[in-house]
Amino acid sequence: MNCLECGEKIIGRSDKKFCNDACRNAYNNKQNKDSTNLMRNINNKLRKNYRILREINIDGKTKIPKSKMDGLGFDFDFFTNLKVYKNGSEYKFIYDYGYKLLDDDFVLIVKNQA
Ligand SMILES: [Zn+2]
Numbered sequence: 197m198n199c200l201e202c203g204e205k206i207i208g209r210s211d212k213k214f215c216n217d218a219c220r221n222a223y224n225n226k227q228n229k230d231s232t233n234l235m236r237n238i239n240n241k242l243r244k245n246y247r248i249l250r251e252i253n254i255d256g257k258t259k260i261p262k263s264k265m266d267g268l269g270f271d272f273d274f275f276t277n278l279k280v281y282k283n284g285s286e287y288k289f290i291y292d293y294g295y296k297l298l299d300d301d302f303v304l305i306v307k308n309q310a
Pocket residue numbers: 199200201202203204214215216219
């Protein structure tokens with residue numbers, strides 16, 4: 197077995213994954229940093245999407261061209277929850293703002309149905 201951090205061969209117990217505490221700490225710190233960065237990137241995307249929806253949706257319900265949202269940098273892959281209503285319509289929510297893609301390349305934005 198080789199150390200997961202430095203790759204050195206480990207002497208001693210066969211179930212050890214690291215040669216010493218320093219290697220274990222270095223390895224764990226790296227793992228945590230990766231997941232922290234990933235979460236931060238996703239949170240930033242959600243925050244940006246939310247800000248865009250909030251700026252667009254002034255009257256509680258707004259219909260705008262999808263191209264306009266693309267132009268503002270809205271990322272349709274990121275949302276906080278999906279809601280499917282009995283009539284089959286599907287809304288993607290980012291916190292309290294939801295949107296639905298319409299057939300004619302428009303987007304319907306609503307507020308507060310999460
Ligand atoms: Zn090591």
